[in-house]
Amino acid sequence: RLWHQPLKHREWNGTGSTAHFQDIFLGRCYIYTQLVQPEFRPYHMQHTFETKLLIFTSHVLSLRDRDCKKIEEAFRNAFISKDPCEVTEEDYHPLMELASQTVPCDKTVFWSRTKELAHQYTWVRQEMFTLENTLLGYVADGLTWCGDSGSSEMNYQSCPDWRKDCKNNSVTVFWKVLSKMFAENACGMVQVVLNGSLSNAFSKDSTFGGVEVHNLHPEKVHTLQAWVMHDIGKSPSDSCSGSSIMDLKSIMSKRNIKFTCQDNYRPVKFLQCVRNPEDSSCSLRT
Ligand code: NAD
Numbered sequence: 001r002l003w004h005q006p007l008k009h010r011e012w013n014g015t016g017s018t019a020h021f022q023d024i025f026l027g028r029c030y031i032y033t034q035l036v037q038p039e040f041r042p043y044h045m046q047h048t049f050e051t052k053l054l055i056f057t058s059h060v061l062s063l064r065d066r067d068c069k070k071i072e073e074a075f076r077n078a079f080i081s082k083d084p085c086e087v088t089e090e091d092y093h094p095l096m097e098l099a100s101q102t103v104p105c106d107k108t109v110f111w112s113r114t115k116e117l118a119h120q121y122t123w124v125r126q127e128m129f130t131l132e133n134t135l136l137g138y139v140a141d142g143l144t145w146c147g148d149s150g151s152s153e154m155n156y157q158s159c160p161d162w163r164k165d166c167k168n169n170s171v172t173v174f175w176k177v178l179s180k181m182f183a184e185n186a187c188g189m190v191q192v193v194l195n196g197s198l199s200n201a202f203s204k205d206s207t208f209g210g211v212e213v214h215n216l217h218p219e220k221v222h223t224l225q226a227w228v229m230h231d232i233g234k235s236p237s238d239s240c241s242g243s244s245i246m247d248l249k250s251i252m253s254k255r256n257i258k259f260t261c262q263d264n265y266r267p268v269k270f271l272q273c274v275r276n277p278e279d280s281s282c283s284l285r286t
Contacts, residue, residue, distance in 0.1 A: 009148045012084070014161035017154040018143045022072065028139040029068035066099065066135070074098050078170070084146035084159060085166035087173045096181055099136050103129045105188030105220075112208035113195040117229060120271045121193065128191075131182045140178075146170045179207050183215035189223045190216065193268060196228040199237050200244040213251060223258040227265035232276040239263050 018024065074095040079087050109130045111118030122128040131137035146159035146169065160169040192208060194201040203209050216224070228245065230236040238244055240261035252259035273282035 009151065009155040009157050012146075012155075012158040012160045013164040014159045015144055016156045016158045017145045019156065021143060021145055021154060022076075024143065025075065025139050026068055026072055029066075029071055029135070032135050032138050033066050033068060071095070071099050071135075071139075078174070079145065080147040080154070081149065081152050082147055082170075083149040084155070084170050085168055087168055087170045089173060089177050092174055092177045095136070096177060100181070101134050101136075102185055103134065103182075106190075107188075108182070108186040108190045110183075110190065110192040110208050110212050111194075112192065112203065112206045113198055114193040114229060117268060117271065118193040121268050124271065125267070131179060134182065136178055137182070140174065144171060175207060176211055179211045180215045183212040184217060186216055187220040189225060190221055191225045191227065194226055194228045194245075195231075196236050196238045196263065197231040197234045201228050201238040201242065202226075202244040202248040204247070209248070213248070213255075216255070216257060218256040221257055223260065224252055226259070226261040227268055228261060228263045229268055229272070230264060232272050232279050232281065236263075 078091040078095055082091070104127075107128050109118055109122055109128050111130060118130055119132065122130050122133055132141045144159050146155050147153075148155050159171070160166050162169060162172045213224075226240070226245065226248065228238065228240050230239075240263050245261055249259045249261070269282075273279065276282060
């Protein structure tokens, strides 16, 4: 009696779609478009210079009237009722057009293997933007989603794992398209926070090294500044003089974009020191 059996989704190696996905997506969209306004900003923001505030305000205000339901629908249409291993970049284009957003020049921050630290940095420097500080990055960050070719429901049991199942899955393709667009839209001086506690602070296989670096426009972006940060309490493994950064430097020189690099950039180092005030590297004398 087949018609009585619950619909069986295909089984994949990754975790399934995040429970309450739609509610979280819509809730985050409303928070971003309605509440991330200057008057609702927590007290730590109130001392920001007025000019920076203006840039941020005009940027966020342009999102006020975005229709979250429409954005959610465009998002769903990209992968619902499709084989989650055959999602294409084009599938996400209608969503990208609907929710496109520009970041002011000199304010873009990329990161690779430094997610938490980079976000602490842009949280304190509220005029700066990582991808996750833009609307679509914000709503999708940390979530998993996939559909199924035989059903109009999301698959909450399992989703493709990008290493074990397939690269062209609904989540990976989304981040690829979004990262590409984020890099294409960047202008002026851009920054990247890299992890010097790994043997290769820069990796060509990462999204930063494989997608973002290659989509910066040399006509718009004049300089890439890299900050190589060492975790407090771990021995440094890579630095600005290491070979992985030399690779990045040569890619940038071929792309005609000026490259600078600094180990343990002080504004970011201070954030690490807030958590580890007793560490010797955090004392005034070093
Ligand atoms: P990273 O290696 O720290 O990866 C960031 C996250 O993306 C990790 O959760 C990782 O598991 C996942 N990831 C990386 N490559 C993937 C792939 N091919 N398929 C599926 N998941 C993958 O750093 P990265 O790869 O350089 O990515 C960070 C940069 O790219 C940032 O500058 C950001 O703008 C963008 N990005 C953000 C996210 C996110 O989850 N918020 C994901 C991918 C890319």
